[in-house]
Amino acid sequence: MLIDHLSxxxxxxxxxxxxxxxxxxxxxxxxxxxxxxEDTLKKAVELDVIDDYTLDVGEAVxxxxxxxxxxxxxxxxxxxxxxxxxxxxxxxxTDVGSAKGSVVNAARETLGEKFSQFVPGHPIAxxxxxxxxxxxxxxxxxxxVILTPVxxxxxxxxxxxxxxxxxxxxxxxxxxxxxxxDVLAATSHLPHMLAYALVDCLASxxxxxxxxxxxxxxxxxxxxxxxxxxxxxxxxxxxxxxxLLKTLDEFSGHIDQVKSAIESSDSExxxxxxxxxKNARDKFISSRNNLDTSTE
Amino acid sequence: MLIDHLSxxxxxxxxxxxxxxxxxxxxxxxxxxxxxxEDTLKKAVELDVIDDYTLDVGEAVxxxxxxxxxxxxxxxxxxxxxxxxxxxxxxxxTDVGSAKGSVVNAARETLGEKFSQFVPGHPIAxxxxxxxxxxxxxxxxxxxVILTPVxxxxxxxxxxxxxxxxxxxxxxxxxxxxxxxDVLAATSHLPHMLAYALVDCLASxxxxxxxxxxxxxxxxxxxxxxxxxxxxxxxxxxxxxxxLLKTLDEFSGHIDQVKSAIESSDSExxxxxxxxxKNARDKFISSRNNLDTSTE
Numbered sequence: 001m002l003i004d005h006l007s008x009x010x011x012x013x014x015x016x017x018x019x020x021x022x023x024x025x026x027x028x029x030x031x032x033x034x035x036x037x038e039d040t041l042k043k044a045v046e047l048d049v050i051d052d053y054t055l056d057v058g059e060a061v062x063x064x065x066x067x068x069x070x071x072x073x074x075x076x077x078x079x080x081x082x083x084x085x086x087x088x089x090x091x092x093x094t095d096v097g098s099a100k101g102s103v104v105n106a107a108r109e110t111l112g113e114k115f116s117q118f119v120p121g122h123p124i125a126x127x128x129x130x131x132x133x134x135x136x137x138x139x140x141x142x143x144x145v146i147l148t149p150v151x152x153x154x155x156x157x158x159x160x161x162x163x164x165x166x167x168x169x170x171x172x173x174x175x176x177x178x179x180x181x182d183v184l185a186a187t188s189h190l191p192h193m194l195a196y197a198l199v200d201c202l203a204s205x206x207x208x209x210x211x212x213x214x215x216x217x218x219x220x221x222x223x224x225x226x227x228x229x230x231x232x233x234x235x236x237x238x239x240x241x242x243x244l245l246k247t248l249d250e251f252s253g254h255i256d257q258v259k260s261a262i263e264s265s266d267s268e269x270x271x272x273x274x275x276x277x278k279n280a281r282d283k284f285i286s287s288r289n290n291l292d293t294s295t296e
Numbered sequence: 297m298l299i300d301h302l303s304x305x306x307x308x309x310x311x312x313x314x315x316x317x318x319x320x321x322x323x324x325x326x327x328x329x330x331x332x333x334e335d336t337l338k339k340a341v342e343l344d345v346i347d348d349y350t351l352d353v354g355e356a357v358x359x360x361x362x363x364x365x366x367x368x369x370x371x372x373x374x375x376x377x378x379x380x381x382x383x384x385x386x387x388x389x390t391d392v393g394s395a396k397g398s399v400v401n402a403a404r405e406t407l408g409e410k411f412s413q414f415v416p417g418h419p420i421a422x423x424x425x426x427x428x429x430x431x432x433x434x435x436x437x438x439x440x441v442i443l444t445p446v447x448x449x450x451x452x453x454x455x456x457x458x459x460x461x462x463x464x465x466x467x468x469x470x471x472x473x474x475x476x477x478d479v480l481a482a483t484s485h486l487p488h489m490l491a492y493a494l495v496d497c498l499a500s501x502x503x504x505x506x507x508x509x510x511x512x513x514x515x516x517x518x519x520x521x522x523x524x525x526x527x528x529x530x531x532x533x534x535x536x537x538x539x540l541l542k543t544l545d546e547f548s549g550h551i552d553q554v555k556s557a558i559e560s561s562d563s564e565x566x567x568x569x570x571x572x573x574k575n576a577r578d579k580f581i582s583s584r585n586n587l588d589t590s591t592e
Binding site: 237254 | 469483489494522563
């Protein structure tokens, strides 16, 4: 058994899918979950995602071998003092937050001696759906999980969390905390801001009904991520504030280039931007397809 | 037979798919195509998409019952004088350009008396692929085709083009020229600019290799349209210049709202934007699904 007793604090799409995958692979003994609302927990027992539950964070943490924090980032910071109090010295703690700097700082401050037991993590997986009802065991297969261990992180804890994610099919990579936050601001946080801002912009236009009526498949794809959980994304924005603001400024510079090429009828410049983007995107997709093949 | 002799000037994804669909439904007699490069035309004969071809626009147009212009918008404007010269009085002319104001103006100026034979059109269908090799007969099924007839447009010509698109499975709608251009600037042209600018922005960053390495499925969806044909989009930008610039400004206002909410730690405002966008997007998707069901 890889993990005798797993506890999930904040049971949603990620925690639910992890529990399903570990149970399916028979790599976990007991799975306990803790959540704010009891409905989700009852549902999770019915769906056979978890064995038992508690509404008390300390109770969920005490005695577990691994604790996975799956709450939105602001909740994680609020819960850390309670977790710190209940955390046994044998327990490995990890999280799944989309920004890492703020969590690492908060954990360092609150966990004290036990900070070495914390392995900061971020599975690059998910859909625009949320909640345990949307969870499925195959979510992590061929997806990357980024871990951002720091100097204090115990090697043993780091290895266990690496093994756990690899066991559910993920490709685990280590990155520096700051590097993770810069890269994710660009590839994930910025696109979410654009999708939210675009849909909000269109919804505020006079012709809004017709706009949505005549929108095609490209628009549905482009705005898929605008259906993501607003509370979760609110937390990510503030947790990765500096990197995100920097990236938003860089993007504004690029959209201004497009705008000014159109305004000044600069054909050559506009074509240059479009061709450069198409090349980069085609290259990204072809290397992604190669990765998929090589991991099959 | 709905159309005895169809001629396609500029054979790409749209013209090729239309030819395939009409042939499959046995609604067309002979299909002729005209293109700049002979390779495409030979390929199209091999693929059984067309019957014959010519490199001379006038020859392609003369004697046809319907002429579909499938070239990029700037080429359309260049070809219109040649088409005008060769156009028989019985021939109905239509196009498939993504912006309509500029084409309608150019056609009005060049076609003179024959302007009534022109039915401006825009099928809201396509993929990020282009070229006749990517064409398929089912492309238009359950997709909208917008026609923007003007006062001078002959009712008979308008009816024939409506029948043609309906025969290949499309849902045909009439819109005012200006209205079409405003709505499409918002739902299609703006998202393409954002996708191009985003990919170009990321590709210019120092961490570019890692950025593309850690990008996930959401990013692939979001940037799919950045793989679209740069030349085609270059033409669309200039053809729908005013509406697009206006829409780009409105979008900038919305992204600035997001930015300033993050900067000033205005939780409530940020959540309000995200929730409003999610509601609008969820509503769009659910009405889209209803449409799919009702047209099945």
